[in-house]
Amino acid sequence: VANNFGLLKNPYKKDLPNRIWTETFPLYRNVQKCIKCMRCVQYCEKIQTLGVWGMSGSGSRTTVDVTYNRRIKDSDCSLCGQCITHCPVGALRERDDTREVLDALRDPDKITVVQIAPAVRAAWGETHGLPREMATVRRLTAILRSMGFDYVFDTAFSADLTIMEESTEFLKRLKNGELKDLPMFTSCCPGWMRFVKSQYPQLVPQISTAKSPMQMFGAITKTYFAEKMGIDPEKICSVAIMPCIAKKAEKDGHVFDRNRKHGMQDVDIVLTTREMDRLMRMQNINVFSLPEAEFDSPLGIGSGAGVIFGATGGVMEAALRTAYHTVVGENAPADAFRSIRGQEGWREAEFDLNGTTIRCAVASGLGNARKLIQAVLTHKVHYDFVEIMACPGGCVGGGGQPIPFEQNEL
Numbered sequence: 001v002a003n004n005f006g007l008l009k010n011p012y013k014k015d016l017p018n019r020i021w022t023e024t025f026p027l028y029r030n031v032q033k034c035i036k037c038m039r040c041v042q043y044c045e046k047i048q049t050l051g052v053w054g055m056s057g058s059g060s061r062t063t064v065d066v067t068y069n070r071r072i073k074d075s076d077c078s079l080c081g082q083c084i085t086h087c088p089v090g091a092l093r094e095r096d097d098t099r100e101v102l103d104a105l106r107d108p109d110k111i112t113v114v115q116i117a118p119a120v121r122a123a124w125g126e127t128h129g130l131p132r133e134m135a136t137v138r139r140l141t142a143i144l145r146s147m148g149f150d151y152v153f154d155t156a157f158s159a160d161l162t163i164m165e166e167s168t169e170f171l172k173r174l175k176n177g178e179l180k181d182l183p184m185f186t187s188c189c190p191g192w193m194r195f196v197k198s199q200y201p202q203l204v205p206q207i208s209t210a211k212s213p214m215q216m217f218g219a220i221t222k223t224y225f226a227e228k229m230g231i232d233p234e235k236i237c238s239v240a241i242m243p244c245i246a247k248k249a250e251k252d253g254h255v256f257d258r259n260r261k262h263g264m265q266d267v268d269i270v271l272t273t274r275e276m277d278r279l280m281r282m283q284n285i286n287v288f289s290l291p292e293a294e295f296d297s298p299l300g301i302g303s304g305a306g307v308i309f310g311a312t313g314g315v316m317e318a319a320l321r322t323a324y325h326t327v328v329g330e331n332a333p334a335d336a337f338r339s340i341r342g343q344e345g346w347r348e349a350e351f352d353l354n355g356t357t358i359r360c361a362v363a364s365g366l367g368n369a370r371k372l373i374q375a376v377l378t379h380k381v382h383y384d385f386v387e388i389m390a391c392p393g394g395c396v397g398g399g400g401q402p403i404p405f406e407q408n409e410l
């Protein structure tokens, strides 16, 4: 395997001294494949993050030019992974963690628990050529079980928990007058988290304190679930299938690094949708032949609010619905928050919550997020609650999703 320095190295020899960053950082570039077309830099600078990525300035020529071209891991890369999906020659890719999963599945002492993020169900069948009617989340559940996972669960379960936490926190901050100057921001997108911490650290106190659904799920798996099932949590290997590169870094984040009760990581391995598809091919799974199956219990249930987390505006709609129910005592009408949904990069809407006007905004793509934040900080706009997703369209357009064929045409 060629690494970023053009050397040949066995990625599976983990004990080699001085491991280079390309084997540990979630995103890397293979210089032997790169044709220096600069499409990744253009996308990062002009559409996504307006030049926070390490390759800005001199493009993908080297990895160590300290004047213009920092190594990716030393830059302010948000890890949204959009450069991967726009590279025409496949020179950029995520760190491959499929070997870790195969090791865990083979280990008789491990209990493997896998969670499936909402956006994965919308895209996993694309690379297998499955028609939409066949590419269901139930069929994916059956496939993962046939691979050997002991329990297959739905991240929508913990998305519901996130939304209950986040909407309660929003109502509390609103009541306490904490949102008079600056809004509360959502916290579930790790690409957005990396961006705001590096670019606008003064806004960190405005971010919701709720963990992301993936991290909540991991924490619950190794505490509540382990206790209910009588499983030693140290034996659990918690795997997350995500549409996202930044989740690979989020699971190692210092604020999440230990499951407090047991001194373990909440989530052990994160695979992107693409890696999961590769795993299916490695194991020669015939995705057309398996019948559908249900999620396991008790962490396999989730509401529609959890599922819409996968698309831009979904977190905001779910939070507002929960807040409405908390304040008014009944469910909001079906179309009550329709105006906050859509595909525009920056949308805003006002809602009446029992006599209080709530000003909301939703942005997807970090270039749009930057414009929105600049407008907030210069007092051109004022919001109470803001949802930001790093990837255009939200997680369904995530950097770990299957790459549409037409984007790879030169």
Ligand code: SF4
Pocket (backbone or CB within 6 Å): 079, 080, 188, 189, 190, 191, 192, 243, 244, 245, 246, 247, 389, 390, 391, 394, 395, 396, 397, 398, 399, 400
């Ligand atoms: Fe990951 Fe979704 Fe955020 Fe993209 S929008 S960085 S896929 S959490």
